[in-house]
Structures are given as C-alpha cells and as structure tokens.
Amino acid sequence: MASLPAAITYAESQSLPRVTPRPAPLDLKEPGAILLLSCYELGHQPLNLAFPLAYLRRAGYRPVAVDAAVAPPDDAAIAAARLVAISVPMHTALRLGVELAARVRRRNPDALLCFYGLYAWLNAEYLLREWADFVIGGEYEAPLLALIQALERGDPGPVPGVSDRVHRAGPSLARIDFPEPDRSDLPPPRHYAHLVMDGRIVPAGYTETTRGCHHTCLHCPIVPLYRGRFFAIPRQVVLADIRRQVRQGARHITFGDPDFLNGPTHSLRICQALHEEFPEVTFDFTTRIEHILRHRELFPEFRRLGCVFVVSAVESVSDLVLEKIDKGHRKADIVEALRVLDEAGIAMRPSLLPFTPWTTLEDYLELLDFIEEQGLIEHVDPVHFSIRLLVPPGSALLDRPDAAEWIGPLDEASFTYTWTHPDPRVDRLQQQVATLVEQATREGWSSHTTFAAVRALACEAAGVAIPAEPPRRGHRPPPPRLTESWFC
Template sequence: MSTATQQNAGARAPIGDLTAPGAILLVSCYELGHQPLNLAFPLAYLTQAGYSPVAVDTAVEPLDDAAIAAARVVAISVPMHTALRLGTQVARRVRQINPDAVIGFYGLYAWLNADYLLREHGDFVIGGEYERPLLDFVRALAAGSDEPVEGVSTRDYRVPPSLARIDFPMPERASLPAMKRYAHLMIDGTAIPAGYTETTRGCHHTCLHCPVVPIYRGRFFAIPREVVLEDIRRQVRQGAGHITFGDPDFLNGPTHALRICRAMHAEFPHVTFDMTTRIEHILKHRDLIPEFAQLGCVFVVSAVESVSEMVLDRIDKGHTKADVVEALRILESAGIAMRPSLLPFTPWTTMEDYLELLRFVEEYDLIDNIDPVHFSIRLLVPPGSALLDRPETKEWLGPLDEAAFTYTWRSPDPRLDALQQEVARIAEAGEAAGQDYEETFAQIKAAAYAAAGLEVPPPVRRDTGVRRRPPRLSESWFC
C-alpha cells in the first residue's frame, strides 16, 4: 500500500529516516528568473533541524530520475500561477517514478488550489508562512503521527494557512545554482548578475485581484534586518551587482526598507537595486524617493494595471490615472525608471480602455519600460480570490476551471477576448525572436486598432532623438 493510500485510509505508517541525504526533495519551477528564495529559506530551516534536503530549480537545471527515486518527501514551491502549472507537471512525473513519495505544494497558489491539488496531484499543501509547518509535517511523517499539523492541509483534513511569525533563518543558497544562471540587470549596455531577497512577507493592502490577499488578509511580517543584510552580503560574494527586493510591496514598512538600503549602500556602494511598490506609496513617500535613488535604486516595479478608472475601482487598486502620472513624475525627477505591470484584460475592460492604455504608454514614453507580455495579461480569479466575496461578481463569473487554477469569464465584448489571444501571440513571438520592444508594440497597436475597426494613428514621436533604454532585468516576467 502506498503512502498516499495509507493517508487516505486514515492510518499513517512511519515513513522512515528522513535525515538521509535526498530523502527530502525541494523543487522550484519558476520564480521570475531569480535564484529561488522559496528554496533557500526551507533549505535552511530543514538543515538546521538535522535534515539533508536536496533542492532543484527546474528553471535552470534538470531534475533527474535518481533524485526523484531517492526522495521520500517532495515539496514543490508554487508562489504564482505559472509556477503551479509547471509544478503539477513535476508532481505527475514524481508520482510515476516514485509512487510511494509523499508529494506536497507550498506557497500562495498551493493553498488557493488545495482541493484540486490534493485530489489530483499531492498529499499535502501549505500556505502562508510555510517553513515551520513544513518542518513540523516532516517530523510528523517520520513519527507516523496522524495529528493535524498547523498550516498543513492533507487529504484527511483542511486547516487555514499559518500566519504565525517564524524565526527567520539565514537563507541557505550554497547548494543552489550559480547566480550567473539567473536574470541580469541590463543597464547602459551592460549585463550585471542580479540577486534577490525580501524584507517583508504578506501585504498591508487588500487589492481584490491579488493572490496575497486571501492568505494574509492585510497582514505583513518584517524579516529581520540582519538576516536580509547577510543574505545580500552572501549574494554579492557570489557575484551579484544588483539586488531585486521582491516584497509584494517594499514600502509597506518604509523605515525598515530605508534602513536596509542605507546599510547595503554603506557596505556595497556599487550595488544597485530595484523594488516593487504601489503607486499610492510612491505618492505618500515621495520625500524618500530621492534618497532611494542616491542609495542605488535604478527602477521601480509598480502595479499600474490599467488607466481605466472603472477597472481600477472594480479591483480596489487605490490609485487613479492622475496618480500614475504623478508617480511617473516623482520617479523621473529622482532619476528612477518605472516599470509598470499591467492587467489590461478584465471583465470590465472596454475596447476604448485598451486603446487608451496604448495611447498612455506612447504619450509617457513607456514602451521600453514594459515587457510586451504585460499587454496580454488577463485577469485570473483563483479559488479563494477576494473578488468572489463581491456580490456583483456573479454577473460575469463563469465556472471554475480547476486544472487551469482559475474561474472562467468572458468579456461582454467578444472582440476583446480575441484581441487578448492575438496580443499574447504577438508578445510571445516577439520575445522568441528577440524583437525590439518598439516593433512588438507597433504590432500590438495595429492589432488593437484593427479589432476596433479603426485606422491606426501614427506613432507618438519623442522630443529627443536619443533613445536611452531604461534599466530592466534580462528575463521578461509574468505571474
């Protein structure tokens, strides 16, 4: 009888020695092109407790059959939709090669899709603060305990995600693939290896479409400054000349963020960084922006999402089109580029909204600031989404497509559904061909105006003849 069958029967036999090298296998599939912190933290937690886990990042290295066959517990990191799609493929392969392995998923999208994952692919899921629950579950498996573990849902029982603050260990990166195999900062014709860390978990805000919200519900935790700084120090020793602060919002705790940046700059004045923060926070903390620039900030990712007031209101984004314009001005005055992320296709988007977005991008000279894939992004509504709590959602929501990890929906304007598919095709083809962003944008613009039945207006000409590409990471990213 397999381990999974034993769990379904309600009796768990001791799984044996999980301290043996490779008995625990941690897998990451996609984490936006950076060395996975979602491997480094659990690696540290498990290693400190006497285990010898093996970690594999399938984005840059193969997962061989021998590692799968040797594992008794396989935990797959799924912090986002793309990672989950790839992660279920890994789980399927693990089940074929090693049917007795206990397979689980951890991260935001694990808990959101728990019912489907536990029925079709895995034996456990962990959401929220995952390190302590994972360790406790490993210990329970080793002891053969059937008792529920805080933060861990199985086929036998469901529990809420754990939001208990953990003791953050120093991330364990020594066994992970080399820094040079991940995204680089592209700036002034130079490629600089980019490291990655986080200063907080969760988010203070509750945007309705965000996958962080159903888990953290407005809470966030600061990671100790000494842990963050030592993690940066170790990555710089490995060759990083740039650091991505990947917090859901770096300015949730602005004082914490500023102290870390000051300390990093004092020790490594040559190291640059980027951060993600809300338009609202750029405006609120405008007095801090010049100092962040002096400390090495070269670009800011901000979830602009749309310039339609209707769309921004429906997702409770907390900013307006005018706020975006002001945020651009604040960043530009400090010498920092904005890299907007977009959500152009929603149930409320009109054709005019999409054309307005394209005009806005041209008017404010943002073509080179936006990865073309962002012009194709379609609203995901995963199980547990805060959008499901809104009564008006039933007006447009379709059935749940469990295997796609989202509820379905269609635009009231069929032209927009067709346009979304065409823009996705254009963006993918442009990325594969290494096409210039301006050329890809021109093709997207032509497709949009054709869908609207309108003549394509001429491109907006820049005031200057010099085209200076803004800093960016070498890998286009999407959730």
C-alpha cells in the first residue's frame, strides 16, 4: 500500500472520503449456490420455501431447500452455498434461525447470509449488526431475486426492498406474479402435522389464499409491515398447490392466512373448487370473531364443503384487555361466535393471549371459568394457557399514548421489548403455567388434567379456593385437532 503524503496526518486520513470496493460478481446459477433454509413453520411443510423455490427456479436458478425442522442441513450443503437465505415468519422461527446462522458462520464464513420474512424485517437492526448481510420483509420473492441478480453483477446496491449493513429498506409491498409453489424437494406431508378426527389420523397439508391482513390489531406483528393491506393469491395457484399436496398424501388442508375471510368470496370459491375435486379432503382456517359474526351465513356452506374446525384469536375475555389490543370484539361476541359455529357443526379452536400488562389474576380465573362453562377444555391447546404478550421492534403497541407506562427496554437477542406486570403474582403465575404445560405436553396429560392443574396454580396465586375438578366432557364433543399446537 502506498504511504500517505507526509502533510496528511493519520487523524486527517481517517476523515477522507472512502470508496466502498465493488464486490466481486458471484456465480449463483450453480446447483446449491443458493441455500434456502426453514427452521419452523408450525409443523407444516414450509410454504416459505416452496414459493421462493418456484420463483427462483422460474428465473433459471437451482437453489437447494432444506427444512431444518425435519432434517438439519448437512455440512456439505452449507459449505457449497454462496448465499444462505433463512426463512423467519414467526418468533420461534427467528430464535431457531439465529442458531442456524451461527452454524452457517462457523462452517462457511464466506457465505452471504440473508434473513427473510415477517420477523426478519422487525428485527433488522439486530440481525444486520450481529448475523445477517441482508434482510428482506413483506413480499420477499421479488427482492430476493433482485438481490441475487445484483450479487451476480457485483453491484454493491442498494437493492429495492433489501436492507443491508449500509442501506435500510422498508418492507416490500408490491404484488408479485405468484408461481405455483414448488414442493418437489421438500419432505412429504407424512413428516408434518396430522389431523386427528373421529378416531383417524391423516396427513395435513398447508397453503394460503392471501398474504397480509386487512385488520390492524395492535399486538399483531403483521401490522407494522402490511398496515392493513393484503394480497390475494390467484385461485388457480392455490388449487394447484392443494392438488400437489393431495398427490403427496395430504387428506386435510390448513388454510394458514392471517385471516381467511379478509376476502370471503375468494376464500369460498377456493373451498368450493377444492370440494368439487377432492370431496373427501377436509380443511380448517383462521378467522377473527368479528368475521364469524359478519359472515355467519357462510359457515353452513363451509361445513358442507369440508370445514371441520376454525381457529379464532379469542385472546382474552377481559373487555379491557381486548380494548387495549384493539381486537375488534368483546366477551359477548365470543359467546355469539361459538353459537354460530355450533349451529353450523364446526368446532372452534381458540387461540389465547392470557398474560398481558393489563391482565389481572381475576381476569385469568374468569378466562378459565369461561373455558369450562363453554365446554372448551378440549378445544384449547395447553400452550395457550401460558402465552405472554410479545412486543417486537416496530410493534403498533409502542405507538399508543400509554405505552411508556408499561413498556421496558428492548431485549434485542430475545426479539421483544420487556415488560413487567405491576402485580408480581401475575408474572410468577405465567412462569409456573409455562413450566406446567411443558411438562403436561411432554408426558401426555389429558386436556382435563392439564386444565385442572393450571386452575389450581391460578387459584393458589389469587388466594381463592380450588373448585372441584370439572366434568370430563363439556356440552361439545371432542373437536378435531392437529398434532402440532398453533402458536407463534
């Protein structure tokens, strides 16, 4: 290196303009040069691998895709990769994804590392500082392809929709030209969640009819990215994806849209076409209480077409808590939604958010009473009794005027802001319930045994008498369920 002129001091040299060297072009069309990794997608075959696989292969690339939840990538695949892209659509996936990133860095330190998906963009600052070269959020396929093409050209960026260590990009919200998801390299449905119903167990497939969400619940991690927008996936693409999974052995389909009834006509037509082609295939979907009430006339038809249960984010029966997170329903609406589904012959599987900064011990006991009174003990996955509010970076809750009253510092490595309940008994109960349901799940306790044990902990925390164990069966029959619990 040539020495600096004597008239320029070292300190002065540090303030001189710097030119970022142009990166060397990469050959990314070789098989395995691009490695796509999934860590966790709720026990289903990862659609967040199948879509980018199809998108990149359509453009002439030959990526390798590995679902690490079924079989971790081998060292040879990691060593051969020049770009490793890790899918992180939820909190659990990101925690596992960082562990996988550490392995990639140890085995192949020269590989470029990209995180893509909902929780990538929310945690971009931390990921880019500690692990990632690139982060993509929102509709990620087009920015991922643009990044790959830029790396091939040796273009230093910025790439639209892609954040790197120099440039920050917002989430990509441009509608893409959806390809049929490519599941050819993924493990077949028998490796994933199964439907349990009427004494039989069948493999369950998974697809989506929309992305994003029309609604803006304050605690939802989708809101900071999509802000009330959603995109419909073309009907022919969804049906082709279902057809492929049925050929692979799926006999039940989970529609995993954040809310299946954001576009009710679109959803209904897909279900009608599914039933016409595969009348023996059942399905489930997720929708909000508000939509069950607004579209109540559709549910008998959904049942006729094969719907066996609906997941709905009940969250709480405290009207105060529901108001704080802007959930769009009240306790009375939950009761009415249950009636609508009962009359249609469809089970509800509630998802819960029982621990928030506003939840009291009395609220928690009221929630347990509600579950017993409504005959829902067997409808609730035990993990839901323990779920504590997560507040990721960018959460809409942070914009509320009262946020400063309860929010704590950001724990970047845990991907959430901390908070402490004003009643220490509530935080202590949450920890006890989390430990208990983990044990119950591991040891295979029945729903009623788990419920009674959770209630005993709650009554002890509140200093009230423990009621007698509830009856073994509520007024609803045991509902269909998936072998993998639903949570984020």
